[in-house]
Amino acid sequence: MAIDEQSRYSLHQLLEGVLGQSGANSLMELLPPVGWADVATKGDLDALEGRLGGRIEALDARLSGRIDGLGGRMEAMEERVLGRIEHVARVQTWSFAGALIAAMGLVAALPHL
Numbered sequence: 001m002a003i004d005e006q007s008r009y010s011l012h013q014l015l016e017g018v019l020g021q022s023g024a025n026s027l028m029e030l031l032p033p034v035g036w037a038d039v040a041t042k043g044d045l046d047a048l049e050g051r052l053g054g055r056i057e058a059l060d061a062r063l064s065g066r067i068d069g070l071g072g073r074m075e076a077m078e079e080r081v082l083g084r085i086e087h088v089a090r091v092q093t094w095s096f097a098g099a100l101i102a103a104m105g106l107v108a109a110l111p112h113l
Contacts, residue, residue, distance in 0.1 A: 008028070015024035032039050 008031075012024055012028050015027055018024075019027065
């Protein structure tokens with residue numbers, strides 16, 4: 001049987017007649033605001049903690065795996081970028097050296113023209 005506000009008020013009035021207003025108020029404050037079926041027990045909370053703990057651990061494992069995989073992909077990308085920079089620097093150095101040698105040859109040939 002669900003207790004409604006009218007039932008609670010009637011109980012408070014009865015308790016007030018027996019215990020006085022202060023005692024009735026104190027006792028009524030100890031009652032839950034809803035039916036006892038809606039109140040969680042320590043066992044309920046322990047079960048919820050177990051379920052949530054398991055879900056959090058599973059999520060942590062999934063995220064750790066993804067982060068580890070992401071780290072490996074980032075290292076591979078870094079190697080590719082560094083390799084490309086090295087290649088471009090090598091091509092640029094040889095191009096500059098070739099242009100410098102050609103310019104030096106042209107400067108050396110100018111007095112003979």
